[in-house]
Amino acid sequence: MPLHLERINWMPSPPLAPDDGPIDLVHLQRMTLGDDSLEREVLAMFAGQAVGLMERLVKLPSDVAELAHTLKGSARAIGAFRVADAAEWLETAVREDSDTAEALMTLNDAVAEARLAIDRRLNRS
Numbered sequence: 001m002p003l004h005l006e007r008i009n010w011m012p013s014p015p016l017a018p019d020d021g022p023i024d025l026v027h028l029q030r031m032t033l034g035d036d037s038l039e040r041e042v043l044a045m046f047a048g049q050a051v052g053l054m055e056r057l058v059k060l061p062s063d064v065a066e067l068a069h070t071l072k073g074s075a076r077a078i079g080a081f082r083v084a085d086a087a088e089w090l091e092t093a094v095r096e097d098s099d100t101a102e103a104l105m106t107l108n109d110a111v112a113e114a115r116l117a118i119d120r121r122l123n124r125s
Helices: 025-031 036-057 064-078 081-095 101-123
Strands: none
Touching: 025 036, 025 064, 036 064, 036 101, 064 081, 064 101, 081 101
């Protein structure tokens, strides 16, 4: 019997990885061994570092790829995967001599979103 695809009611698939916001809290808790004090410390450090790096990145200095790489690693460590992905995009765009404007704007938005989530988390306790 032939399969008639037009008769199948297709359902959208769920995402492969859940999107729980700008910071993956399960990852963060695993990386900080469930220590709330350490979690707060690394979140505050990341927020400060991200601001400083973004201030430098928007000027597109000669070491922009290295700065983006640094931000990518820090973001992955705390579970800020949107920031990490955007930083990787900027890093790749620079290394491939592509237009960086959209990647930089996306990174800036991702950092702002992560910082807002961090501020909320730090101020809740």
